[in-house]
Amino acid sequence: MKRCKVCKEKFTPRFSTLQATCEKPSCLIEYSQKVKKKEWAAEKKEWKEKIKPASEWRRELQAVFNTFIRMRDKGTACISCARPLGNKYDAGHYYSVGSYPNLRYHEHNVHGQCVYCNRDKHGNLIAYREGLISRIGLDRLNELDAKSSLPLNITIPEIKEMIQHYRARIKEIKKM
Numbered sequence: 048m049k050r051c052k053v054c055k056e057k058f059t060p061r062f063s064t065l066q067a068t069c070e071k072p073s074c075l076i077e078y079s080q081k082v083k084k085k086e087w088a089a090e091k092k093e094w095k096e097k098i099k100p101a102s103e104w105r106r107e108l109q110a111v112f113n114t115f116i117r118m119r120d121k122g123t124a125c126i127s128c129a130r131p132l133g134n135k136y137d138a139g140h141y142y143s144v145g146s147y148p149n150l151r152y153h154e155h156n157v158h159g160q161c162v163y164c165n166r167d168k169h170g171n172l173i174a175y176r177e178g179l180i181s182r183i184g185l186d187r188l189n190e191l192d193a194k195s196s197l198p199l200n201i202t203i204p205e206i207k208e209m210i211q212h213y214r215a216r217i218k219e220i221k222k223m
């Protein structure tokens with residue numbers, strides 16, 4: 048016995064074990080309409096993703112990436128002023144998103160930063176650099192400096208992959 052997905056009454060499937068509804072015409076019709084609607088929504092989603100411009104993919108990646116940074120640095124101190132971050136803080140970029148697009152998703156370039164340093168002090172960059180030296184070390188910072196002049200070369204498939212990657216890491220942190 049199975050339960051009809053529309054009227055919720057019990058029925059014995061006659062055609063296949065996958066039969067979702069009883070044989071009442073009203074149930075059959077309602078169910079097939081629901082399936083069509085679902086298929087249409089899936090198609091629409093696929094189509095929308097296909098025509099989604101790179102800029103929108105990048106925006107989506109930036110949002111996921113920033114969430115990851117905030118979660119990674121939760122409970123630590125502001126990269127610039129070393130005060131405890133507390134609950135409200137930003138993902139602050141050392142090399143700014145606007146001027147250095149190729150470092151906007153670089154984990155060494157983005158750290159938890161208090162709102163005061165990030166917004167009021169425009170990144171508090173001199174202190175940020177000192178914070179970076181103690182957090183990631185001078186070698187990695189030099190690497191970052193060297194990369195800062197390169198252009199952003201990232202394809203949509205690469206962006207999609209990075210979105211998946213950071214979603215997975217966010218999930219991992221949530222499990223801890």
Ligand SMILES: [Zn+2]
Nearest residue numbers: 051054069074
């Ligand atoms: Zn039914």
Ligand SMILES: [Zn+2]
Nearest residue numbers: 125128161164
């Ligand atoms: Zn600060």
